[in-house]
Amino acid sequence: MPEFATLEYENLNSVVYAALCDALMQGRFQPGDRLKIRDLAEQFGTSVTPIRDAILRLANDEAITFRSPRDIRIAGLSEARYREIRAIRVRLEGLAAETAAQVATSADILALEQILRENEQAIADGDRLKGTQLNQAFHFMLPQIAGLPVLTTILRRLWLQMGPHISDAYLAGGRAMIDHHYPVVEALKRHDSPAASMAIVDDILLGGKPILDRIAHGEEREARRA
Amino acid sequence: MPEFATLEYENLNSVVYAALCDALMQGRFQPGDRLKIRDLAEQFGTSVTPIRDAILRLANDEAITFRSPRDIRIAGLSEARYREIRAIRVRLEGLAAETAAQVATSADILALEQILRENEQAIADGDRLKGTQLNQAFHFMLPQIAGLPVLTTILRRLWLQMGPHISDAYLAGGRAMIDHHYPVVEALKRHDSPAASMAIVDDILLGGKPILDRIAHGEEREARRA
DNA sequence: ACGTCAAAAAAGATGCATCAAGTATCTTGT
DNA sequence: ACAAGATACTTGATGCATCTTTTTTGACGT
Numbered sequence: 169m170p171e172f173a174t175l176e177y178e179n180l181n182s183v184v185y186a187a188l189c190d191a192l193m194q195g196r197f198q199p200g201d202r203l204k205i206r207d208l209a210e211q212f213g214t215s216v217t218p219i220r221d222a223i224l225r226l227a228n229d230e231a232i233t234f235r236s237p238r239d240i241r242i243a244g245l246s247e248a249r250y251r252e253i254r255a256i257r258v259r260l261e262g263l264a265a266e267t268a269a270q271v272a273t274s275a276d277i278l279a280l281e282q283i284l285r286e287n288e289q290a291i292a293d294g295d296r297l298k299g300t301q302l303n304q305a306f307h308f309m310l311p312q313i314a315g316l317p318v319l320t321t322i323l324r325r326l327w328l329q330m331g332p333h334i335s336d337a338y339l340a341g342g343r344a345m346i347d348h349h350y351p352v353v354e355a356l357k358r359h360d361s362p363a364a365s366m367a368i369v370d371d372i373l374l375g376g377k378p379i380l381d382r383i384a385h386g387e388e389r390e391a392r393r394a
Numbered sequence: 395m396p397e398f399a400t401l402e403y404e405n406l407n408s409v410v411y412a413a414l415c416d417a418l419m420q421g422r423f424q425p426g427d428r429l430k431i432r433d434l435a436e437q438f439g440t441s442v443t444p445i446r447d448a449i450l451r452l453a454n455d456e457a458i459t460f461r462s463p464r465d466i467r468i469a470g471l472s473e474a475r476y477r478e479i480r481a482i483r484v485r486l487e488g489l490a491a492e493t494a495a496q497v498a499t500s501a502d503i504l505a506l507e508q509i510l511r512e513n514e515q516a517i518a519d520g521d522r523l524k525g526t527q528l529n530q531a532f533h534f535m536l537p538q539i540a541g542l543p544v545l546t547t548i549l550r551r552l553w554l555q556m557g558p559h560i561s562d563a564y565l566a567g568g569r570a571m572i573d574h575h576y577p578v579v580e581a582l583k584r585h586d587s588p589a590a591s592m593a594i595v596d597d598i599l600l601g602g603k604p605i606l607d608r609i610a611h612g613e614e615r616e617a618r619r620a
Numbered sequence: 621a622c623g624t625c626a627a628a629a630a631a632g633a634t635g636c637a638t639c640a641a642g643t644a645t646c647t648t649g650t
Numbered sequence: 651a652c653a654a655g656a657t658a659c660t661t662g663a664t665g666c667a668t669c670t671t672t673t674t675t676g677a678c679g680t
Contacts, residue, residue: 204661206661217633217635218635220662221450228455230547236403236641236642237641238660239661252545256544318456319478406664407663431632441665443663444663444664464631466631466632
């Protein structure tokens, strides 16, 4: 269960926020989906206040947008914006991988290898949701090993924005999604920072290719429709 | 007047959020300062709801923390956390400078030089507040020239966290704060990406030295007190 | 004077009523 | 059958009442 709460104590709004973050990162929302505060309040069994709070935080994260004062929707993602996010991830996850390579313990390596094994199994089972989650878990392990909490928060926010756009791309990606994870672990074992950085960059650029294609095609389709 | 609103239309909560962001970035709050929703509501002449909304967004930005359910304070900044923010800035502002160097127009260069001139004047006048603002304006110009809105948002959030900690450091820094800005502009003129990146990195690491010292000394003092 | 404990005030969390603006629906006249 | 206007509904924004927990305060005993 991911720990998304910025607040130190438990709040209804944090519970709702965490649940919506989960849903977003698992691709359970589609871009453009409309959210209604009263509907969510009923689903969560709370009043509208904690829902408003959570939605406001997600809007602050730019994961959802207020298209008009009464029209709350899952944010879209232009190709340019996705490319920017990718460029930022290259820099930041590169930093995380370099730092992680310097400080990784054997316990860290074992945890990464465990994730890889489970990810292989999920792909073999055709379990798309689990595959997505384990891929994310791998990426978030690096800043955690590196001891970089600010970086983790930034990446989480970027993933919230990507979440609704990666769901279908995973099937297209298939095994290619984790192929580049193995060299990362090997580099961490050798405490080889440059190699770790290069490997994670490869993963972001090559492994993420199907996602970019999907977003680009989506824009094209939309342009033709107009 | 900075444009902080994530929301597209004007809201009381956006107005409050923008005002508090401004205050934070100008160092008008000290770390550990306590905020009271009802007091702020009176100051802004609104009910508590828009204030709660704005504070929730700032908490989401990790600029303020809820130490306990009824104790809202300006966030502290450990030395480790400041070093992490600095490392992230090196990567991200490096990316912004590289990109800006590739696309900068002569109008962009003129705007940067204008900021530098005003910053010189502010330092000559001993106007600490204006100096801080113009230094920030320079740094935010690079991602703007580069056309990287996501990057701008991330940097803004980091600056919200640094804001309360850089106020006094500026006097100590003095002219050194903008010395490294000139090579940045020169590099942009030559469309020299590596030089632009190196220059801004120098600025972050060397120009920011007094801030790090101040935070480190503050921690030391606190440790002695305990 | 000082510490302790209880009463009171403070303060955020939650729920809810109301408002305004936008949207859908229904009626009515041709 | 259709269009136009009016009516009702939807929905987020704002304000506010209440609840619970924390903090302050002050009285009392030592």
